[in-house]
Amino acid sequence: MVPSDDVLRAVQETSRRFCLGVVGQGNLDGINRVYTADAQILPRRASLMNGREAIRGFWQAGFTALGIKGAKLATLNIEITGNTAVEVGEAELNLGENGSATAKYVVHWKQEDGQWLWDKDIWNIS
Amino acid sequence: MVPSDDVLRAVQETSRRFCLGVVGQGNLDGINRVYTADAQILPRRASLMNGREAIRGFWQAGFTALGIKGAKLATLNIEITGNTAVEVGEAELNLGENGSATAKYVVHWKQEDGQWLWDKDIWNIS
Numbered sequence: 204m205v206p207s208d209d210v211l212r213a214v215q216e217t218s219r220r221f222c223l224g225v226v227g228q229g230n231l232d233g234i235n236r237v238y239t240a241d242a243q244i245l246p247r248r249a250s251l252m253n254g255r256e257a258i259r260g261f262w263q264a265g266f267t268a269l270g271i272k273g274a275k276l277a278t279l280n281i282e283i284t285g286n287t288a289v290e291v292g293e294a295e296l297n298l299g300e301n302g303s304a305t306a307k308y309v310v311h312w313k314q315e316d317g318q319w320l321w322d323k324d325i326w327n328i329s
Numbered sequence: 330m331v332p333s334d335d336v337l338r339a340v341q342e343t344s345r346r347f348c349l350g351v352v353g354q355g356n357l358d359g360i361n362r363v364y365t366a367d368a369q370i371l372p373r374r375a376s377l378m379n380g381r382e383a384i385r386g387f388w389q390a391g392f393t394a395l396g397i398k399g400a401k402l403a404t405l406n407i408e409i410t411g412n413t414a415v416e417v418g419e420a421e422l423n424l425g426e427n428g429s430a431t432a433k434y435v436v437h438w439k440q441e442d443g444q445w446l447w448d449k450d451i452w453n454i455s
Contacts, residue, residue: 243417245417245433245434245453248454249455251405284413285411289449291371307371309449323417323435327374328374329375
């Protein structure tokens with residue numbers, strides 16, 4: 204099903220919250236409004252992690268260890284089924300003095316508490 | 330929604346076809362009964378690829394280059410919505426003399442022509 208404008212807006216709002224709030228301002232509390240309570244992330248070079256606490260810890264360590272200064276997400280395609288969606292996209296990470304890195308990702312979205320949030324998040328590098 | 334036994338059986342059958350047929354016997358025609366016509370794969374260390382021809386080419390090269398002798402897939406969780414599903418799993422690859430490798434993956438399943446097939450397939454290494 205082609206996503207409605209309302210869903211696309213909600214999805215963009217969540218992604219913006221991650222890029223500008225969580226990554227851009229280092230606001231890790233923003234994780235709660237990006238990922239579902241039971242979300243799973245499958246990072247490259249790390250084990251699968253479950254739940255917001257673990258995800259918060261992962262990103263906190265990631266910003267420090269990798270020196271991530273900014274992130275831009277670009278949706279390549281998104282398909283909605285009921286109150287879930289699957290997005291394929293590309294992420295560009297600003298690594299400050301270390302240049303940039305490009306990742307590709309799949310996010311499984313769910314509508315939870317009136318918001319569209321990331322329930323599964325996996326990425327790799329080409 | 331918890332998947333029904335029928336869906337789980339169909340999903341297991343497709344995964345078995347990939348492991349035993351495509352990988353185990355090198356039957357690349359089996360790709361047509363594993364991936365949807367418009368499937369996308371997001372391999373690590375390679376670009377996103379679209380459609381069965383490209384996917385077939387990727388796996389053909391992969392078997393040769395990486396020396397993949399066998400594969401085992403284990404579902405960690407699967408959620409079904411309508412005629413789609415999202416699976417999180419682990420793959421163990423038998424690399425012959427080079428030992429083995431473990432990957433984690435997310436597959437977006439779709440029911441197409443009466444079969445449950447992989448429409449999006451992304452993986453990475455821990």
